[in-house]
Amino acid sequence: MPVSLLPRKTIWQSFVEQARVITALLLREASLRLGPFRFGHFLIIMEVLWGTTFLGFIWLYLGRPAPYGDSVIFYMFTGMFPFTLYRTLHTRVSAALDANKALLSYPVVRPVDTLIARAILESMFQLAALIIFYPTFIWMGAANFPAHPVEMFAALGATFLLGFGLGATGMILRSMFKSWAIIDGMIARTLFFISGIFFPIEYLPQEIRDVLYWNPLVHAIEWFRYSIYYGYDTQTLNKTYLLAFALICTIFGLVMERIRRPLLLQIN
Numbered sequence: 001m002p003v004s005l006l007p008r009k010t011i012w013q014s015f016v017e018q019a020r021v022i023t024a025l026l027l028r029e030a031s032l033r034l035g036p037f038r039f040g041h042f043l044i045i046m047e048v049l050w051g052t053t054f055l056g057f058i059w060l061y062l063g064r065p066a067p068y069g070d071s072v073i074f075y076m077f078t079g080m081f082p083f084t085l086y087r088t089l090h091t092r093v094s095a096a097l098d099a100n101k102a103l104l105s106y107p108v109v110r111p112v113d114t115l116i117a118r119a120i121l122e123s124m125f126q127l128a129a130l131i132i133f134y135p136t137f138i139w140m141g142a143a144n145f146p147a148h149p150v151e152m153f154a155a156l157g158a159t160f161l162l163g164f165g166l167g168a169t170g171m172i173l174r175s176m177f178k179s180w181a182i183i184d185g186m187i188a189r190t191l192f193f194i195s196g197i198f199f200p201i202e203y204l205p206q207e208i209r210d211v212l213y214w215n216p217l218v219h220a221i222e223w224f225r226y227s228i229y230y231g232y233d234t235q236t237l238n239k240t241y242l243l244a245f246a247l248i249c250t251i252f253g254l255v256m257e258r259i260r261r262p263l264l265l266q267i268n
C-alpha cells in the first residue's frame with residue numbers, strides 16, 4: 001500500500017505509542033541499573049547519604065560549625081542532594097545514546113525516548129532518597145520541616161530541568177566530538193568544588209562571587225537551601241537566571257536532537 005494511503009496516527013495514538021516505548025525503556029534501564037547486585041537500587045539511593053556523611057565528618061573534624069542550622073551533616077545534605085540530582089541526570093542522559101545504540105534500529109524508538117526514560121528513572125531514585133533521608137533527619141532532630149515546601153519542589157524542578165537540558169546538550173556534543181565525554185567529566189569534577197555545596201557563596205570575596213554567579217548550580221543549591229531553612233539570607237540566588245539557563249539548554253538539546261536524528265540513528 002502506498003505510504004500516502006496508510007492511515008495517519010492521531011496525536012493521542014502517537015502519544016500512547018511513545019509512552020509505551022518510554023515505559024519499556026524505563027523498565028530496561030531499571031534492570032540494567034540494578035546490575036549483578038541484589039540491592040543495587042538501594043546502593044544508588046545511598047549515594048547522596050554517603051557523600052553527605054563524608055563531607056559532614058570532614059567539617060566536624062576541622063571543628064567548624066554548620067553555616068546554617070544545628071547540624072553540619074544536614075547542611076551538607078542540602079548541598080549534596082541538588083548536586084547529586086543534577087549530576088546523575090546530566091551524566092546518565094548525556095550517555096543515553098551510547099548505551100541504547102542498538103535499540104535505535106527499531107523504528108518506534110527515537111533518541112529522545114532514551115533521554116526521557118533515563119531522566120525519569122534517575123529522578124525516581126533521587127526522589128526516593130529525599131523521601132527516605134529528609135524525614136530521618138527530622139526524626140533525629142537534625143533538620144526542620146521545609147520553610148517553603150512549594151519553593152523546595154520548584155527548586156528541585158529547576159534542578160531537574162537543568163540536569164536534563166545539559167544532559168541532552170551533552171548527548172549532542174558527544175555525538176559530534178568523541179572527546180567531549182572526557183571534557184564533560186573534567187567540568188563535572190570542577191563543579192563539585194565551585195557550586196557552594198559545603199560553604200555559603202556569601203563567605204567568599206566579591207570578586208570570586210561575581211564569577212561563580214554564572215554557575216547555574218550555585219543558584220539551584222541556594223534555592224534549595226532557601227526553601228529548607230527559616231530566615232535563610234542569600235544575596236546570590238537568581239531564580240530567573242537558573243530557569244532561563246535550564247530552559248534554553250533543554251530547548252537547544254531537544255531541537256538539535258530532532259535536527260540530527262537521521263545521523264543519530266545511524267548504528268556504528
